[in-house]
Amino acid sequence: MAAPDAPAAARPQLPPARPKGRPPRRKGNSAALLLIAPSIVFMTLLFGWPMVSGILQAFGGPQGLTTANFTRMAQDPYFWSSVGNTLLLIVVMIPIQFVLALAMALLIRAKPRGSSAYFYIWAIPLAVSDLAAGLVWLTVFTDRGYLNSLLASFGLDPVSWLAYDNYPSMFGAVLIAEVWRATSLVFVIVVAGLQSIPKDYEEAAGVFGANFWSRLWHVTLPLLRPSLQTALILRTILAFQTFAVALALTGQNFPLVVGETYRWYTGLQDPNVASALALVVMAVSMVTAVGYLKLLRDQSEAPR
Amino acid sequence: MADISIKGLHKTYPGSTELATNNVSLDVAEGEFMVLLGPSGCGKTTLLRMVAGLDFPDEGSISIGGRDVTYLPPQDRNLSMVFQSYAVFPHRMVRTNIAFGLVMKKVHREEIERKVRWAADLLQLSPYLDRYPAQLSGGQRQRVAVARAIVMDADVLLMDEPLSNLDALLRLDFRAELKKIVQQLGSTTLYVTHDQVEAMSLSDRVAVMKKGQIAQLGSPITVYEEPADRFVGGFIGSPPMNFLDGRITQQGALEIGGQGTAAPEFLARAAARTGGTPVMVGIRAENIALAERGSEGSLDAAVEVVEPLGHATLLTVDLGGQTIKVQVPSTVRVSSGDKVGLRFDPAALRFFDMETQLGLTA
Numbered sequence: 242m243a244a245p246d247a248p249a250a251a252r253p254q255l256p257p258a259r260p261k262g263r264p265p266r267r268k269g270n271s272a273a274l275l276l277i278a279p280s281i282v283f284m285t286l287l288f289g290w291p292m293v294s295g296i297l298q299a300f301g302g303p304q305g306l307t308t309a310n311f312t313r314m315a316q317d318p319y320f321w322s323s324v325g326n327t328l329l330l331i332v333v334m335i336p337i338q339f340v341l342a343l344a345m346a347l348l349i350r351a352k353p354r355g356s357s358a359y360f361y362i363w364a365i366p367l368a369v370s371d372l373a374a375g376l377v378w379l380t381v382f383t384d385r386g387y388l389n390s391l392l393a394s395f396g397l398d399p400v401s402w403l404a405y406d407n408y409p410s411m412f413g414a415v416l417i418a419e420v421w422r423a424t425s426l427v428f429v430i431v432v433a434g435l436q437s438i439p440k441d442y443e444e445a446a447g448v449f450g451a452n453f454w455s456r457l458w459h460v461t462l463p464l465l466r467p468s469l470q471t472a473l474i475l476r477t478i479l480a481f482q483t484f485a486v487a488l489a490l491t492g493q494n495f496p497l498v499v500g501e502t503y504r505w506y507t508g509l510q511d512p513n514v515a516s517a518l519a520l521v522v523m524a525v526s527m528v529t530a531v532g533y534l535k536l537l538r539d540q541s542e543a544p545r
Numbered sequence: 546m547a548d549i550s551i552k553g554l555h556k557t558y559p560g561s562t563e564l565a566t567n568n569v570s571l572d573v574a575e576g577e578f579m580v581l582l583g584p585s586g587c588g589k590t591t592l593l594r595m596v597a598g599l600d601f602p603d604e605g606s607i608s609i610g611g612r613d614v615t616y617l618p619p620q621d622r623n624l625s626m627v628f629q630s631y632a633v634f635p636h637r638m639v640r641t642n643i644a645f646g647l648v649m650k651k652v653h654r655e656e657i658e659r660k661v662r663w664a665a666d667l668l669q670l671s672p673y674l675d676r677y678p679a680q681l682s683g684g685q686r687q688r689v690a691v692a693r694a695i696v697m698d699a700d701v702l703l704m705d706e707p708l709s710n711l712d713a714l715l716r717l718d719f720r721a722e723l724k725k726i727v728q729q730l731g732s733t734t735l736y737v738t739h740d741q742v743e744a745m746s747l748s749d750r751v752a753v754m755k756k757g758q759i760a761q762l763g764s765p766i767t768v769y770e771e772p773a774d775r776f777v778g779g780f781i782g783s784p785p786m787n788f789l790d791g792r793i794t795q796q797g798a799l800e801i802g803g804q805g806t807a808a809p810e811f812l813a814r815a816a817a818r819t820g821g822t823p824v825m826v827g828i829r830a831e832n833i834a835l836a837e838r839g840s841e842g843s844l845d846a847a848v849e850v851v852e853p854l855g856h857a858t859l860l861t862v863d864l865g866g867q868t869i870k871v872q873v874p875s876t877v878r879v880s881s882g883d884k885v886g887l888r889f890d891p892a893a894l895r896f897f898d899m900e901t902q903l904g905l906t907a
């Protein structure tokens with residue numbers, strides 16, 4: 242936060258402004274209330290109420306409040322494998338996505354020919370729904386899909402990429418599809434962040450002897466920190482919710498946590514356990530977001 | 546070892562039709578302090594950026610120490626630079642900002658510390674070493690940029706208006722300090738400024754630029770006393786040189802506002818051949834003295850405005866319908882409306898061609 246020699250106490254503490262001719266307070270308050278009323282109503286109806294009822298449902302049972310739903314959830318054989326799969330996916334996918342997005346954004350910043358066209362092309366997956374993306378990649382990886390046709394044309398034997406017993410290739414297929422679908426979000430945020438950094442800093446670094454990698458490490462990345470932080474939080478939370486791509490590609494063979502929520506709700510018709518699962522996802526997402534904010538806090542608090 | 550040789554540089558920015566630099570050639574000797582002086586937008590920063598390798602010219606070449614660097618990236622040129630916009634890294638403390646170049650060069654840690662302390666002392670930054678740039682004033686930030694450049698011991702030092710944001714007193718201080726430092730370092734220096742006093746006091750040579758071209762290149766005194774054209778005379782000096790419409794008569798006299806004095810011989814000779822020519826006369830305010838009205842060789846004029854400056858008094862004077870500035874000692878007592886005589890120092894008279902505005906010399 243603050244640098245050591247600028248403690249908060251040293252800053253001028255402005256006394257609360259209190260104009261002599263006091264304006265009628267009541268009126269000011271009611272105007273403020275009136276102004277935030279729409280968003281309060283909106284938040285209560287669309288956010289607060291579903292959340293409260295979700296929490297109640299998660300702890301709900303035939304004899305009042307209980308934690309039995311969580312026990313059932315944890316005892317389900319698919320639960321722990323879905324947690325493992327989700328974590329593995331996040332740990333492998335997010336670094337790949339950030340490296341790719343950063344590389345693409347830096348490429349666009351270098352302004353090669355047709356760089357604006359690249360931007361739109363790379364941003365397209367942003368508009369593709371995850372189920373559609375899953376189906377597209379299914380046509381590639383399925384047993385008689387494009388990939389096996391390609392192999393056949395080289396005289397190679399087809400591979401059952403999405404088979405239950407071929408975990409690495411199944412994971413790979415989900416990973417590729419998710420990377421393809423969701424990298425553009427990171428990309429768009431990083432491009433916006435890069436555009437707000439004046440070129441001077443990189444130029445100065447170059448003059449003082451920094452090569453491309455040093456410039457990236459010592460100048461561009463630190464200045465890009467706020468954007469990276471935003472992208473990381475968004476992307477991680479969304480990654481916890483990965484679901485439709487895996488469902489389209491593998492059905493139940495590659496369970497993910499949110500997929501389990503779906504299965505409990507529709508397949509097993511148990512909304513209470515489904516809510517318990519959803520609650521776990523929410524809690525983990527919140528903890529992650531706070532963790533990132535703490536971890537990546539900007540020490541310089543320097544405005545650019 | 547590190548002379549700069551610039552040959553025929555042309556540069557047009559993309560999306561612009563005007564030449565930002567137009568056929569600029571300039572040789573800076575090793576260890577020389579060269580000042581680029583010119584009005585805003587004349588291409589000074591552009592020229593500096595090409596020497597630094599931040600922009601590449603459309604045509605022409607740059608070599609440093611005999612090595613062609615025209616298209617070399619900046620990090621391979623062994624130079625350091627003070628940016629007009631400072632470009633002090635906002636995410637690094639003053640200390641690590643100053644040390645940046647040395648860290649990149651992998652200089653030994655203790656050596657870095659020693660140099661940072663030296664530069665911070667010199668630029669009065671020691672109390673701020675552990676602050677971030679956002680916690681500094683504009684002038685302090687600018688000094689960080691200067692400190693970061695001088696610790697480098699680079700062959701070539703490029704400075705783009707490094708003192709522009711300092712108050713008058715500090716600027717006076719640092720001007721002298723900078724001159725000393727650069728002499729110690731022995732770097733070949735290209736220094737951009739708007740401020741002609743700074744240019745005069747610091748430089749070994751001055752290059753006056755105008756619309757992307759070098760209008761005159763020479764020692765500060767030459768540029769001041771013998772401007773190559775009307776632009777240079779009018780740009781350098783405070784107040785700038787006076788310009789008067791005059792005429793050399795066939796008899797060899799210089800006629801200004803209907804009154805005559807002696808003309809220099811080389812112009813008189815030419816005028817005798819052509820039967821008199823119009824000429825533009827340039828003279829600096831301090832080369833005009835007040836004289837007894839009607840005395841031999843003096844021109845009649847009327848004082849319009851009197852501005853006491855402390856060390857001298859500046860008069861605005863009407864001379865046969867043309868307004869000029871005259872600088873007289875502060876002991877002279879005149880008031881507006883006075884009728885006076887003016888005596889021009891004949892050795893300080895400069896003549897310019899009416900058409901081309903170029904200086905006329907023997």
Ligand SMILES: Nc1ncnc2c1ncn2[C@@H]1O[C@H](COP(=O)(O)OP(=O)(O)OP(=O)(O)O)[C@@H](O)[C@H]1O
Nearest residue numbers: 558559561565584585586587588589590591592629
């Ligand atoms: N990036 C750019 N793109 C297009 N035109 C530019 C660019 N940078 C500068 N110019 C133009 O090139 C000309 C020279 O600019 P330059 O920055 O070299 O001026 P300068 O002499 O440094 O001026 P100042 O003293 O105000 O800093 C100007 O007409 C300017 O408008």
Ligand SMILES: [Mg+2]
Nearest residue numbers: 589590629705
């Ligand atoms: Mg400039």
